[in-house]
Amino acid sequence: MNRSTIDLWVGVFVAAGFGALLFLALKVGNLASFTTNEIYEVKANFANIGGLKVRAPIKSAGVVVGRVGAISFDDQSYEAIVTMNLDSEYKFPRDTVAKILTSGLLGEQYIGLEAGGDSKMLANGDRLQLTQSAVVLENLISQFMFNKAAEGKDSSK
Amino acid sequence: MHDSNIVEVENLWFGYDPRQPVLRDVSVSIPRGKVVGIMGQSGCGKTTLLRIIGGAHMPTRGGARVLGALTHDLDRDGLYAMRRKMGMLFQFGALFTDMTVYDNVAFPMREHTDLAEEQIHDLVMMKLQAVGLRGAAGLVPSELSGGMARRVALARAIALDPQLMLYDEPFAGLDPISLGVIGRLIRQLNDSLGATSIIVSHDVAECLDIVDHLYFMADGRVVSEGTPQSVRDSREPFVDQFVHGKPEGPVPVNYPAPPYDADLELSGD
Amino acid sequence: MPISSFRETDLADGALRRFFERLGSQVTARVWRLGFASRFLGYMVLHSGTALRRFPLTIREIYFAGVLSLIIILVSGLFVGMVLGLQGFNTLERYGSSEALGVLVALSLVRELGPVVAGLLFASRAGSAITAEIGLMKATEQISAMEMMAVDPIARVVAPRFWGGVISMPLLAALFSAMGIFGGYLVGVKLIGVDEGAFWSQMQAAVDVREDIVNGVIKSFVFGIAVSWIAVFEGYDAPPTAEGVSGATTRTVVTSSLAILALDFILTALMFTGGNGR
Numbered sequence: 001m002n003r004s005t006i007d008l009w010v011g012v013f014v015a016a017g018f019g020a021l022l023f024l025a026l027k028v029g030n031l032a033s034f035t036t037n038e039i040y041e042v043k044a045n046f047a048n049i050g051g052l053k054v055r056a057p058i059k060s061a062g063v064v065v066g067r068v069g070a071i072s073f074d075d076q077s078y079e080a081i082v083t084m085n086l087d088s089e090y091k092f093p094r095d096t097v098a099k100i101l102t103s104g105l106l107g108e109q110y111i112g113l114e115a116g117g118d119s120k121m122l123a124n125g126d127r128l129q130l131t132q133s134a135v136v137l138e139n140l141i142s143q144f145m146f147n148k149a150a151e152g153k154d155s156s157k
Numbered sequence: 158m159h160d161s162n163i164v165e166v167e168n169l170w171f172g173y174d175p176r177q178p179v180l181r182d183v184s185v186s187i188p189r190g191k192v193v194g195i196m197g198q199s200g201c202g203k204t205t206l207l208r209i210i211g212g213a214h215m216p217t218r219g220g221a222r223v224l225g226a227l228t229h230d231l232d233r234d235g236l237y238a239m240r241r242k243m244g245m246l247f248q249f250g251a252l253f254t255d256m257t258v259y260d261n262v263a264f265p266m267r268e269h270t271d272l273a274e275e276q277i278h279d280l281v282m283m284k285l286q287a288v289g290l291r292g293a294a295g296l297v298p299s300e301l302s303g304g305m306a307r308r309v310a311l312a313r314a315i316a317l318d319p320q321l322m323l324y325d326e327p328f329a330g331l332d333p334i335s336l337g338v339i340g341r342l343i344r345q346l347n348d349s350l351g352a353t354s355i356i357v358s359h360d361v362a363e364c365l366d367i368v369d370h371l372y373f374m375a376d377g378r379v380v381s382e383g384t385p386q387s388v389r390d391s392r393e394p395f396v397d398q399f400v401h402g403k404p405e406g407p408v409p410v411n412y413p414a415p416p417y418d419a420d421l422e423l424s425g426d
Numbered sequence: 427m428p429i430s431s432f433r434e435t436d437l438a439d440g441a442l443r444r445f446f447e448r449l450g451s452q453v454t455a456r457v458w459r460l461g462f463a464s465r466f467l468g469y470m471v472l473h474s475g476t477a478l479r480r481f482p483l484t485i486r487e488i489y490f491a492g493v494l495s496l497i498i499i500l501v502s503g504l505f506v507g508m509v510l511g512l513q514g515f516n517t518l519e520r521y522g523s524s525e526a527l528g529v530l531v532a533l534s535l536v537r538e539l540g541p542v543v544a545g546l547l548f549a550s551r552a553g554s555a556i557t558a559e560i561g562l563m564k565a566t567e568q569i570s571a572m573e574m575m576a577v578d579p580i581a582r583v584v585a586p587r588f589w590g591g592v593i594s595m596p597l598l599a600a601l602f603s604a605m606g607i608f609g610g611y612l613v614g615v616k617l618i619g620v621d622e623g624a625f626w627s628q629m630q631a632a633v634d635v636r637e638d639i640v641n642g643v644i645k646s647f648v649f650g651i652a653v654s655w656i657a658v659f660e661g662y663d664a665p666p667t668a669e670g671v672s673g674a675t676t677r678t679v680v681t682s683s684l685a686i687l688a689l690d691f692i693l694t695a696l697m698f699t700g701g702n703g704r
Contacts, residue, residue: 003482006489013493017597020604024536024639027626055634211574237576245574251567268577310571323574 038088040124041069044098044111045079050134052100052109058084060113065090068111084111086122093118094126100134109134162186163321163353164210168219171209175217179205181377182219192347192354194364196399197374198408203357206374207323210355211245212236224321241269244314245323249330250306252298258285258309259294265316284312288342304335308342315346321353322346328360336360340367361400365389373399375408463659470585470658473578477585487590491552495598498547503602506543507609510534514610515618527620528629531610536633536642537698540603542690545649548595549682553657556587557678560661561671569662584662588654595650596643603642641697648689653682 049071058066066086074081086092095116102109122128164187172178180202187193195203208214210221212228220227224242231239252261262281266272272280285291288308298306307327314322324343328336344367347354358364364371365385373381373396381388381396388396398406414420477484514530560583563569572579607629614620633639657678664674 006486007482009493010485010488013488013496013594014597016496017492017600020597020600021639021643023604024600024607025635027630213570213573237578240574240576243574245571247567247571249566251571253568253571254563254566265575265577268575268582313575 039066039069039085040088040122042084042086042092042122042124042126042128044082044084044128044131045074045077046082046098046100046131046133047079048133048136049080049082050100050102050109050136052082052111052134056108056110058086058111058113060090060092060115065113082111091121094120094122095130096122096128097130097132098128099132102135161189163189163224164355165222166206166210166219167222169206169209169216169221170218171205171214171216178217179377180209180216183374183377183379185372185379187353187355188370189353190347190351191369192344192356192367194356194358194368194371195374196357196359196361196364196371198399199359201374202377203374204325207325207355207357211243211323212239241317242319243321243323244317244319246307246311246314246325246327248326249303250298250310252301252306252310252313254298256297257294258290258296258298258301261298261309262313262316264313269317280316284316285309287315287346288312289338304331304338307331307335307339311339311342311346315350318350319352322355324354324356324358326358327356328358328363336363343367361402365400459663462663463655466580466659466662467655470580470588473581474585474589476578476581477589483582483586484589484593487586488594489590491548491556491587491590492594492598495548495551495594496601498551499544499598499602500605502543502547503540503605504609506539506602507531507535507606507611508613510539510606511610511613511618515614515620524620525624526628526632527610527614528625529632531614532607532629532633533638535603535606535610536638538690538694539606541599541642541645541649542686544599544602544646545595545653545686546683548591548598548650549653549657549686550679552591552594553653553678553682554675556591556654556657557661557664557675558671560584560587560658561664561666561674564662564664565666565668565671567666580662584658588658591654591657592647592650595653596646599642599646599649637697641693644697645690645693648693649686652685652689656682656685 052068052071054068054071056068057064058068066084068082069085070083072081072083073079082098084098092113093116095118097114097116099112099114100109101112116130164185166183166185169180169183170178171180183202183206185195185206195206197203205214209216209228210223212223212231215229220229222228224239226235226239228236228239252258253264256264259281262284263277266277266280270277281294282291285294288311290305290308290312293301293305293309298309301309311327322343327339327343331339340363343354343356346352356364356368365388368385370384371382371388372379375395381391381393383391388400391397391400394407397403398408404410510531511527514527514534515524518524518526518530560569563583569579569583572582611625615622615625660674660678660681664670
């Protein structure tokens with residue numbers, strides 16, 4: 001087994017290995033979609049973010065237009081501050097509404113953007129004014145029970 | 158302490174376990190340019206002594222001064238510098254099995270010198286010619302006989318023209334012709350290189366033929382020494398038993414055991 | 427039958443005590459050996475200059491550890507992927523989610539099976555070969571001969587084999603995963619008939635480069651270091667006899683496999699639970 005044959009095969013092996021890694025990154029993973037695009041940051045406050053996680057998708061009309069960049073807490077207003085990284089390709093008006101929605105019944109939570117009608121567009125560093133917090137299941141249930149109880153009292157009058 | 162001694166071992170004590178010494182109070186001097194033999198029974202410590210001279214172990218007490226420096230005082234770089242001036246032939250050759258004969262002999266040259274490949278080629282051919290195996294340069298160690306492998310190892314050991322050659326049982330297991338060849342080579346190379354050689358062996362006939370001086374060891378001590386002639390004529394009981402291969406003498410042949418009839422259960426209950 | 431005399435309880439105490447003494451000494455012996463192995467690793471890394479400066483030495487070891495393992499890795503990867511395709515489809519179909527087959531195959535391979543199974547195969551094939559080779563060199567005094575020729579055997583023989591293994595392992599794991607996904611594709615799309623578009627698009631949506639693929643590569647890198655370290659150490663420390671070398675080879679495979687599984691648990695716990703979201 002002489003040197004040049006060994007070198008050849010090692011070269012083939014390393015090239016194949018990197019090829020496999022590239023295949024995994026591009027064809028299997030989502031490298032092609034988001035990390036290459038330019039983004040701009042927009043912040044939004046929520047009373048309750050529920051189960052929203054960093055890197056959760058931000059969708060508008062069902063299309064992914066960005067990812068959640070960071071989540072932090074404002075201890076002045078006691079609200080959650082979500083930093084959204086939006087794809088620079090997509091511009092949204094200043095009065096866009098951000099809602100925290102659930103995919104499916106009990107699935108992952110994501111942010112849905114509903115565009116408003118303002119002529120001025122959001123820029124990097126802007127803050128969304130209108131938000132709707134996540135639906136918390138316990139609150140929903142207790143509200144339902146409360147309504148049921150109130151109905152019962154009404155009908156018994 | 159003579160400056161003309163390449164190796165001076167003084168009151169050396171050594172044991173792998175310090176409580177069980179393998180070498181006891183050993184003192185040996187190897188003069189420059191001589192071929193010296195160290196002989197004794199298997200397990201008497203002669204190979205261990207050789208390894209200490211090569212710097213492989215730290216003595217428990219005393220020391221070995223080799224080529225001017227105390228082996229246990231040297232740091233790694235110093236030890237490696239000392240070893241570059243030495244050559245060692247291991248008992249079964251210890252050739253690198255994944256390389257050809259040529260690459261084996263070229264190994265020390267490639268590792269320690271900056272010579273160009275053409276110069277290395279000439280040197281390798283010279284060394285192989287000296288041991289009579291120039292034509293075997295392309296073979297691999299698995300294709301060599303025992304005697305040939307040992308000669309290639311010898312060529313590798315002299316690759317950098319060492320000042321001190323150490324031989325660990327160079328005659329073990331060889332046929333009579335190879336025995337004679339190796340013995341003659343050891344003597345010739347020593348004289349032509351102007352080197353000093355230490356041979357550890359228990360082949361009496363070959364050693365008496367080629368050495369200038371002999372040391373005898375038993376139980377980790379030096380028990381006798383002398384020139385080949387004085388050894389042949391010696392009446393000392395140990396030397397006599399060893400040199401003439403007698404079963405009776407100071408060295409016990411049987412392993413210590415309880416009385417024979419006890420083992421055979423001849424003494425009735 | 428006489429009641430337990432003083433002598434019998436004495437014996438029982440002795441046996442129990444001997445058991446604990448042996449246990450303690452075995453544990454101390456193992457801990458001592460681990461310390462020795464760590465010093466060995468440190469020394470080898472510090473003296474890796476030769477392996478890097480004379481890179482053909484390392485290339486030769488990449489050949490013996492990596493290239494010669496290609497066949498077993500690729501074939502195993504293919505089969506594992508195909509089995510994932512079959513089993514995955516069986517289970518997903520029950521919940522009407524058979525289109526998520528691509529996601530199942532890809533995530534299983536990239537996160538876990540790729541690094542772990544490739545690591546286990548590498549330990550058995552290349553790790554044992556490295557241990558045997560170094561052990562035999564020690565038994566035939568080639569290592570001592572090198573020392574006497576003033577060449578550091580750890581730098582010249584051990585380090586290139588270590589780095590060859592470390593470089594080969596992530597590449598082999600990636601090839602295993604890629605081959606497995608291909609196998610899952612063959613079975614799922616071509617054989618069973620899952621929609622090809624759904625297979626790939628759902629996979630791409632679910633597999634994240636940073637979280638899944640990079641973590642998988644990190645795992646295989648860590649496994650590579652562990653297996654290569656164990657293989658070269660066991661070879662270098664093997665008693666220079668036939669039993670010694672065979673015992674060392676066995677120990678390499680067993681210890682490497684256990685190390686891979688244990689490290690996999692630790693890394694998975696760190697990567698796939700703690701780091702993900704708040």
